[in-house]
Amino acid sequence: MLGLVRREGFAIVNEPETADAIIVNTCGFIRAAVREGIAAVIELAGYKTSGACKALIVTGCMVTRYKDDILAELPEVDAILGTRELPRIVDVIKRIFNGPASEPGADESSEDLYINRALSTHMGYAYLKIAEGCDNRCTYCAIPYIKGPHKSRQADSLLAEAANLAAQGVRELVLVAQDTTMYGKDIYGRPSLDILLRKLSDIPEIAWLRVMYAYPENITEALITEIAENNKICKYLDMPVQHASDSVLKRMGRKSAETELRGLIGRLRETIPGIALRTTIMTGFPGETQRDFKILRNFVEDMRFEHLGAFTFSREEGVPAYTMKGHLPEKLKNDRRDILLKKQAGISLNNNKQFVAQTLTVLTEGRVPDEENPQGCLYCGRSYRDCPENDGMVFFHSDEEIMSGDFVNVLISEAGEHDLYGMRISDESSQ
Ligand code: SF4
Numbered sequence: 001m002l003g004l005v006r007r008e009g010f011a012i013v014n015e016p017e018t019a020d021a022i023i024v025n026t027c028g029f030i031r032a033a034v035r036e037g038i039a040a041v042i043e044l045a046g047y048k049t050s051g052a053c054k055a056l057i058v059t060g061c062m063v064t065r066y067k068d069d070i071l072a073e074l075p076e077v078d079a080i081l082g083t084r085e086l087p088r089i090v091d092v093i094k095r096i097f098n099g100p101a102s103e104p105g106a107d108e109s110s111e112d113l114y115i116n117r118a119l120s121t122h123m124g125y126a127y128l129k130i131a132e133g134c135d136n137r138c139t140y141c142a143i144p145y146i147k148g149p150h151k152s153r154q155a156d157s158l159l160a161e162a163a164n165l166a167a168q169g170v171r172e173l174v175l176v177a178q179d180t181t182m183y184g185k186d187i188y189g190r191p192s193l194d195i196l197l198r199k200l201s202d203i204p205e206i207a208w209l210r211v212m213y214a215y216p217e218n219i220t221e222a223l224i225t226e227i228a229e230n231n232k233i234c235k236y237l238d239m240p241v242q243h244a245s246d247s248v249l250k251r252m253g254r255k256s257a258e259t260e261l262r263g264l265i266g267r268l269r270e271t272i273p274g275i276a277l278r279t280t281i282m283t284g285f286p287g288e289t290q291r292d293f294k295i296l297r298n299f300v301e302d303m304r305f306e307h308l309g310a311f312t313f314s315r316e317e318g319v320p321a322y323t324m325k326g327h328l329p330e331k332l333k334n335d336r337r338d339i340l341l342k343k344q345a346g347i348s349l350n351n352n353k354q355f356v357a358q359t360l361t362v363l364t365e366g367r368v369p370d371e372e373n374p375q376g377c378l379y380c381g382r383s384y385r386d387c388p389e390n391d392g393m394v395f396f397h398s399d400e401e402i403m404s405g406d407f408v409n410v411l412i413s414e415a416g417e418h419d420l421y422g423m424r425i426s427d428e429s430s431q
Pocket residue numbers: 134135136137138141142143144178179215
């Protein structure tokens with residue numbers, strides 16, 4: 001949307017009080033996200049009286065899921081666009097300001113929408129959305145109902161978008177979708193993420209490729225080999241497993257049992273030495289017993305993930321788990337989540353300590369305030385082990401100025417649960 005409005009000649013401003021039109025792009029897959037979206041809409045609606053705002057437009061998943069409620073309950077909203085209607089954003093703005101007879105914006109397909117992107121941040125990385133929708137139908141998840149079935153994007157379109165991002169200074173592409181490992185099955189007849197990664201790695205300016213949201217059953221041998229052998233693919237994989245107890249996995253509609261998950265993780269660690277694994281798990285699924293939780297706890301203990309996100313089950317209307325028996329009290333769900341997070345904190349710290357006195361290549365994101373030494377030059381960035389926004393950071397000092405998107409070598413001197421600390425060293429001294 002940013003790319004489209006910018007191309008049409010609109011100026012993009014960062015302060016809502018100066019904006020003539022405010023667009024709130026929402027998430028809507030769990031209640032907590034919807035609450036956050038509604039709070040943002042109400043807060044930003046205030047700029048219609050205290051600022052320049054004449055058009056408040058709400059877009060995204062919350063609109064797709066709760067269109068009628070938004071129109072009925074939020075009269076401050078001037079227009080809405082669901083996830084599949086985003087290419088119409090320019091038309092909508094023009095109609096609000098110039099009336100229904102206004103000149104329509106360029107006719108954009110959703111592929112153009114992706115290729116003509118404008119970056120909102122310049123930190124050396126960008127997300128690359130390789131598919132939309134999901135065919136998995138996990139019983140707790142509203143996403144397939146919001147986004148529809150899995151639909152891969154054409155490789156040519158993705159390569160054009162990636163080249164455009166590389167020309168804007170992007171050095172790391174983070175591949176995302178609801179299910180990245182399903183990529184290509186619908187249009188090329190087989191899961192083709194390995195082939196896509198190889199093609200993307202031919203773009204000279206792109207140095208790192210990272211895969212998020214890998215559904216375990218679609219991780220093929222070809223993909224494992226590509227990650228192991230292609231130097232541009234970070235030795236990193238985000239693979240949400242959700243649970244480890246077979247009975248919970250079955251009721252969740254997940255396809256793997258615990259033994260298969262353990263086997264896959266063992267194979268990944270063996271074939272890709274040094275791989276950093278991230279996962280997501282859920283506590284408090286309906287009917288989760290103390291025994292189920294113990295199985296999950298042991299699994300977390302044994303797998304020693306580099307990064308782990310733990311969430312509690314959210315009871316969402318319209319999904320099969322909503323009507324299942326055995327819903328647990330919020331306190332119990334929270335307690336179980338906290339036990340796992342505490343356990344993981346110790347595992348992460350131990351994993352991180354292994355990097356003290358080692359040198360890591362770091363993609364610089366920017367300079368950060370140094371409280372201990374306000375005159376000093378403290379920077380932050382990420383190594384191959386960390387995805388943007390969710391994982392840890394590497395904080396480091398440097399005598400020379402560094403720009404966002406620069407790769408540097410950092411000698412690690414200290415490790416925390418999430419972050420690493422160190423000093424930039426010259427390329428020669430890291431040899
Ligand atoms: S794979 Fe992910 S997006 Fe698809 S249904 Fe399951 S949880 Fe939802």
